[in-house]
Amino acid sequence: MARIIETRRLTPVTKYFRLDAPLIAASAQPGQFVMLRVRDGGERIPITIADYDRDAGTITIVVQEVGATTKRVCALEAGGEILDVAGPLGGHIEIPPGGHVCGVGGGFGSAALLCLMRELTARGDKTTAILGARNKDLVILADELRPLCNNVEICTDDGSAGFKGFVTQRLAQMIGGDGPGRPDQVVAIGPMAMMRAVAETTREAKIRTLVSMDPLMVDGTGMCGGCRVTVGGKAQFACVDGPCFDAHEVDFEVAMRRNKQYVREEKQAAERLTCMAARESS
Numbered sequence: 001m002a003r004i005i006e007t008r009r010l011t012p013v014t015k016y017f018r019l020d021a022p023l024i025a026a027s028a029q030p031g032q033f034v035m036l037r038v039r040d041g042g043e044r045i046p047i048t049i050a051d052y053d054r055d056a057g058t059i060t061i062v063v064q065e066v067g068a069t070t071k072r073v074c075a076l077e078a079g080g081e082i083l084d085v086a087g088p089l090g091g092h093i094e095i096p097p098g099g100h101v102c103g104v105g106g107g108f109g110s111a112a113l114l115c116l117m118r119e120l121t122a123r124g125d126k127t128t129a130i131l132g133a134r135n136k137d138l139v140i141l142a143d144e145l146r147p148l149c150n151n152v153e154i155c156t157d158d159g160s161a162g163f164k165g166f167v168t169q170r171l172a173q174m175i176g177g178d179g180p181g182r183p184d185q186v187v188a189i190g191p192m193a194m195m196r197a198v199a200e201t202t203r204e205a206k207i208r209t210l211v212s213m214d215p216l217m218v219d220g221t222g223m224c225g226g227c228r229v230t231v232g233g234k235a236q237f238a239c240v241d242g243p244c245f246d247a248h249e250v251d252f253e254v255a256m257r258r259n260k261q262y263v264r265e266e267k268q269a270a271e272r273l274t275c276m277a278a279r280e281s282s
């Protein structure tokens with residue numbers, strides 16, 4: 001059980017949580033995740049650890065409402081509790097020191113850049129965060145990231161904030177020497193289509209790139225096989241072999257197909273939850 005210390009709405013469908021979780025905070029590292037469960041018998045969902053504070057014994061997570069369970073999580077407020085929070089799980093992001101690291105965050109994936117940028121900047125790397133969203137109201141955590149990295153670049157599809165266009169377009173400009181300049185390493189976290197586009201952008205430039213895969217997970221400990229992804233032609237389990245993989249080796253077609261497998265069931269579960277909420281409030 002983890003007590004919720006603070007919550008904040010970041011967008012209409014995205015919520016920030018700071019949780020009292022001293023054991024997880026003590027050993028968490030960038031790239032790792034936790035498994036949450038909000039009710040007995042309910043499903044477990046993987047959520048990337050956005051940040052941690054070892055002294056305060058807290059971790060930060062950002063949850064996007066995409067289905068019934070994430071809606072249940074986002075209905076919780078400070079002072080409440082999350083039934084189970086297990087972690088830290090998965091491997092952490094490993095980056096050779098001394099270079100220019102560019103973290104690319106799409107939508108709520110930007111949250112995972114918090115601890116990554118802070119750790120890399122602290123050890124002396126040059127750091128740039130590129131945050132992408134459809135419009136300025138959907139850009140999250142830019143103010144929190146500014147003190148944690150050397151440069152923050154904002155990209156919006158409609159041009160309402162920062163660069164008008166996709167993160168990959170701005171990244172391509174940087175690879176060409178614009179702004180903060182060519183990165184030596186890219187880490188992309190966000191929607192699968194964005195991560196695939198980042199992989200294509202850096203492939204030709206031969207820039208080492210990691211992506212954080214978020215397939216369906218059941219146990220999060222390598223037992224069920226649900227989180228299988230194909231990397232370099234081999235089956236890998238995202239929960240124990242990842243969740244971060246070499247972007248140029250990931251088979252995104254297979255990963256996207258597998259992630260669509262339970263869309264209908266997810267929709268039905270979300271509809272059931274809406275009906276239950278309507279009944280309870282009438």
Ligand code: FES
Binds near residue numbers: 217219225226228238
């Ligand atoms: Fe079960 Fe990864 S979630 S093997």
